[in-house]
Amino acid sequence: MPPYVPSWYADSANAYTPADPLTGDIRCDVLVVGGGYAGLSAALELAERGFDTVLVEARRVGWGASGRNGGQIVGGFAQGPAALDALVGRALTDDLYGLADEAVAMLAERVARFAIACDLRWGYLLLAVKDRQVGELKAYAEELQAYGRPVGPLYDAGAVREHVASRRVRGGLQIGGSGQLHPLNFALGLADAARSAGVRLYEGTPVDGMVEGPPAVAVTPGGRITAGFVALAGNAYLPGLTPAIASRVLPRVMPTGTFMLATEPLGESRASALMPSRQAAADINFVLNYFRLSPDHRLLFGGGVSYSTAQRDAHRRALHRQMLAYFPGLDDVAVSHFWGGHVGITINRFPDFGRVAPHILYAQGFSGQGVALTGLAGRLLAEAIAGTAGRFDLMARIPHRPFPGGRTLRMPALVLAMLWYRLRDLL
Numbered sequence: 001m002p003p004y005v006p007s008w009y010a011d012s013a014n015a016y017t018p019a020d021p022l023t024g025d026i027r028c029d030v031l032v033v034g035g036g037y038a039g040l041s042a043a044l045e046l047a048e049r050g051f052d053t054v055l056v057e058a059r060r061v062g063w064g065a066s067g068r069n070g071g072q073i074v075g076g077f078a079q080g081p082a083a084l085d086a087l088v089g090r091a092l093t094d095d096l097y098g099l100a101d102e103a104v105a106m107l108a109e110r111v112a113r114f115a116i117a118c119d120l121r122w123g124y125l126l127l128a129v130k131d132r133q134v135g136e137l138k139a140y141a142e143e144l145q146a147y148g149r150p151v152g153p154l155y156d157a158g159a160v161r162e163h164v165a166s167r168r169v170r171g172g173l174q175i176g177g178s179g180q181l182h183p184l185n186f187a188l189g190l191a192d193a194a195r196s197a198g199v200r201l202y203e204g205t206p207v208d209g210m211v212e213g214p215p216a217v218a219v220t221p222g223g224r225i226t227a228g229f230v231a232l233a234g235n236a237y238l239p240g241l242t243p244a245i246a247s248r249v250l251p252r253v254m255p256t257g258t259f260m261l262a263t264e265p266l267g268e269s270r271a272s273a274l275m276p277s278r279q280a281a282a283d284i285n286f287v288l289n290y291f292r293l294s295p296d297h298r299l300l301f302g303g304g305v306s307y308s309t310a311q312r313d314a315h316r317r318a319l320h321r322q323m324l325a326y327f328p329g330l331d332d333v334a335v336s337h338f339w340g341g342h343v344g345i346t347i348n349r350f351p352d353f354g355r356v357a358p359h360i361l362y363a364q365g366f367s368g369q370g371v372a373l374t375g376l377a378g379r380l381l382a383e384a385i386a387g388t389a390g391r392f393d394l395m396a397r398i399p400h401r402p403f404p405g406g407r408t409l410r411m412p413a414l415v416l417a418m419l420w421y422r423l424r425d426l427l
């Protein structure tokens with residue numbers, strides 16, 4: 001079985017029995033491609049609705065972004081309500097925010113219902129790290145209020161440093177309905193729940209190609225799967241399985257690398273001195289940093305953006321420097337783990353839901369904010385396959401464009417854009 005990328009999450013994963021790869025030809029009602037949160041959630045919801053469901057994961061459950069992320073549960077979307085309003089109008093914005101609220105509620109409900117041991121904890125702060133960002137946070141709080149969103153208190157430098165003891169921080173905004181969890185353990189818990197619900201799970205089973213059908217026929221190294229419906233949940237890792245997927249689905253997301261590190265354990269008092277309320281936190285730079293404490297008192301610190309996740313020393317050094325800019329007192333602490341993964345980013349940074357054909361649906365492009373939204377994506381995929389597509393189609397009404405430059409030039413275009421935003425963050 002392919003291993004997980006080395007990370008603190010892989011080293012602290014709960015016991016889990018991997019599923020065997022597929023051998024032989026099989027049939028099912030629905031094939032789900034991808035064993036991240038979106039695919040696991042879709043499979044679970046489908047099995048609970050009585051569908052004979054097969055989920056195939058190329059490597060291991062949670063091998064992709066779902067097992068490597070910052071573990072920050074953030075309500076809403078990667079962009080605020082005004083940006084969504086500009087795209088789809090006020091009424092649909094309110095409906096879509098209702099769905100985003102459901103995403104957080106269903107995450108909490110699943111952790112409780114399936115007793116998933118994933119260190120779920122609530123509390124989340126957005127941070128200003130430049131004077132002008134104090135005003136931006138205030139404006140964001142007003143924007144949220146104008147859209148009827150719950151807004152926590154705004155903190156000045158003194159008050160926010162009671163939560164994040166860093167001289168870098170100039171202000172903060174408490175965001176409701178947000179928190180943190182152990183991402184890989186959450187994925188493994190969802191996988192166990194899906195298997196208990198009757199999902200036939202195959203790990204180490206990449207779909208290498210597909211005949212659209214209907215029925216669709218997916219080709220894997222060990223056998224073929226014939227399915228009435230397909231839910232594509234490969235996100236930033238999905239290959240062009242059919243010409244339509246390659247030409248219409250993939251160009252709408254940019255697989256973008258981002259990185260995390262974990263320090264050696266700091267001990268409880270030193271860790272709590274850094275983040276006394278132990279809430280998750282992220283700054284509002286375009287190329288942001290996000291961080292939190294682990295239950296064994298490490299600092300888990302993420303950020304950076306790259307068109308390659310090759311774990312080059314340069315990325316590790318840059319992220320370490322960013323961590324020390326927040327917490328210079330950690331200069332005597334070793335970094336025990338460093339890893340990277342791909343997020344699927346859309347141009348407008350709202351998720352992209354759609355259909356390749358009436359029986360082949362997809363959900364992708366959570367734009368770095370998928371821990372909660374992917375669960376909802378799975379539910380909406382299942383609803384649509386079960387014949388009630390209304391809520392899936394609400395999401396699908398968010399307009400998306402392909403990245404300029406097509407498949408070959410979209411990456412250099414993104415790199416240039418990111419350089420520009422990084423420069424702006426630095427100034």
Ligand SMILES: Cc1cc2nc3c(=O)[nH]c(=O)nc-3n(C[C@H](O)[C@H](O)[C@H](O)COP(=O)(O)OP(=O)(O)OC[C@H]3O[C@@H](n4cnc5c(N)ncnc54)[C@H](O)[C@@H]3O)c2cc1C
Nearest residue numbers: 034036037038058064065066069070072207234341370371
């Ligand atoms: C370093 C990092 C930090 C992040 N931090 C946060 C955060 O703090 N908060 C937040 O909300 N979001 C965060 N994200 C984003 C979040 O992790 C993703 O939005 C979410 O996990 C996406 O889930 P998914 O199921 O769509 O995709 P993934 O978890 O990437 O799963 C896709 C899976 O599909 C499989 N697959 C692809 N193609 C095939 C195929 N042909 N056959 C079989 N299997 C296939 C892949 O192997 C993969 O396991 C972060 C992401 C990264 C990488």
